[in-house]
Amino acid sequence: MVILMARYSKENRRKVLGEALTNHPFFTDEELAERFKVSVSTIRLDRGELGIPELRERTRAVAQGAYSTLKSLNEQEVTGRLLELVIGERARSELLIDESMVLAKARVARGQYLFAQANSLAIALVDAPMALTGSVELKFIRPVQLGKVVVAEGNVLKRIRSKYWVEVSLNVDSQEVLRGNWILFSIGDLEDVRETEME
Amino acid sequence: MVILMARYSKENRRKVLGEALTNHPFFTDEELAERFKVSVSTIRLDRGELGIPELRERTRAVAQGAYSTLKSLNEQEVTGRLLELVIGERARSELLIDESMVLAKARVARGQYLFAQANSLAIALVDAPMALTGSVELKFIRPVQLGKVVVAEGNVLKRIRSKYWVEVSLNVDSQEVLRGNWILFSIGDLEDVRETEME
DNA sequence: TTTATAATTGTGACCAGGTCATAAATGCGG
């Protein structure tokens, strides 16, 4: 007696295999063989045919690519490059809108990056080991396209003890694209944060 | 005649080795041996002593870590989980504030995540293959702590052809933490985007 | 049913970049 497993056809298997490996690149050939109920040799053949490299190559590719992107993301703690900073007074930063920041279709920067640049500039202006965004009012004025350099300018308008009023303006080709007013608190102690009531 | 290379002392070599591998994890033992002018065995010994795994392990670690973070970043296309969506009317989403979203020290969510949740909800409300944030006015009312679930509620207030007025409110434990008003354009064609003048 | 062809599976030799244990060589202070 022979039990026939319902398998994929060759084309189907290859299609599914390709998809599986793009979504989840860390399978060994052995694991794939089990999953598809074929031999390891078949999997190797399939990979060969599909031009998919071996596990280690795939891992290396992910690691390399991801490493550089994550590194650049990390450096975005202060999003953009600080050009000028007089703590408690004024600051400027610039940010190049790259592939990773745009909406796939529109090639236009996602709002959060512009916000992040403005917000981090506001925080940098506050002379404290830690600053907290209390309240913001902002206006996105126009979209920013891939490849543009956004220049952020921030100014401290007023300060009363640990409370700062900061104004930030983002410009592209000397046209304003975002403007906002921040109220920030400079804090040293965590307890302050947890209990601070902002209004 | 013997030419003595100026090498590192054992401690120094190990210190530098450790630093080198954290900044640049893709060196093989052989490359390291050349760099430090010692044998491969010595490098292996050093790694053993320092508890640094082999190249493939390191690559795997970078790839795995980076992969999941990048994936989650990607999934933030619509930040948060959609709970309800009546296109053109109202929508709700929720977002759990996790480790990756908080400021290291304050354990408080970075503003861009809240903005991203609100912004993506606003965009989801617009019945179009693509939507563009034209203008936003928003107010961050209070900080959100690690582990909290943020519930976003969005409502379309008005619509004139492709122009939408949307109001979004974010709440934690039924306290409002962010409120904003969006003006969005629903678009089908890229050319529209590039030339759209928003005011 | 037989047979031609496609698809799959297995085999053996080889590779990189290691692990681990053990042994041999070298450097250097007292």
Added chain:
DNA sequence: CCGCATTTATGACCTGGTCACAATTATAAA
């Protein structure tokens, strides 16, 4: 010169492959 730390070498083994080739199995056509 001894003795100990340090470095280097050696050989067996591991994983997750590569490549070339042969053997087996499935399937459809004559």
